[in-house]
Amino acid sequence: MLKQETLSKNQQIVLDYIEKVNEPIKAYSILHNVQKKGIKAPLQVYRALDKLVEIGKIHKIESRNAFVACKNSNCQISKATAFSICESCEEVSEISDSKLSKYLKNFQDKAGMKFNKYNLEFFGLCKKCSVK
Amino acid sequence: MLKQETLSKNQQIVLDYIEKVNEPIKAYSILHNVQKKGIKAPLQVYRALDKLVEIGKIHKIESRNAFVACKNSNCQISKATAFSICESCEEVSEISDSKLSKYLKNFQDKAGMKFNKYNLEFFGLCKKCSVK
DNA sequence: TAACATTATGTAATAATATAACATTACTTA
């Protein structure tokens, strides 16, 4: 079965908002901002988030408990995500680097475990913050 | 100034427990298990965890909100962590691979951001779980 | 040793993040 083409109502509302803000945003902040659209409870947000993560429209920044829209034009690589995070201003960018993703997809650990997914978060200072 | 050599009472209690269980463990589970040692409140645990993470004795598994003792004999690389996580049995291993860490330490993103830390989590099925 | 700064502790309250449980509705497709 192919991936679904159309999002449900709540999924679309949540995605629209995440895409609009264009930076990592937390679940309860989403909730507060979509209440005017009729979404009333945390679970409605979390269910939409789960689905959107699953189909690669958004990603979760695990170290921040925040969600961000995928920038890789409907991420074919939702199972292979990498981000850079500025520890000063909290700016987050999705890294799109085919050499990096190739290297990590092919990485074999010593225990012989078969990976089907990874998430990588780099931390540092963005250009703006490093000159301050 | 050199890193502190000796841990405080609460830090030692929490570290001892994490090292004993030898698998990722959550903050409130730690709390329940060290109450007989006199630690009564979540904050006492979280403060010890913060410090232990900072000095590299333990690491946080971000995707699981759990903490695990460092296996790299007092991790000189607490700022460069990689784990494999079995999505079936939740077994977690710290990956110690100098080629990988060298590759990631030297990775330069297109925005020219200077990284001083990274965390990488691989997901898949461990050997035991993949034969089931 | 006295003064000061830093680190750690104790305690209570509360904030922030996420899920369980259950009833209902909409969508798909055979």
Place this chain on the structure above:
DNA sequence: TAAGTAATGTTATATTATTACATAATGTTA
């Protein structure tokens, strides 16, 4: 249309983490 799957609505609750404030222990320096 009947059955199966996915999504929704709602309430309550579980889990994870921090704020705020008072105190004590430790380390540093004069």
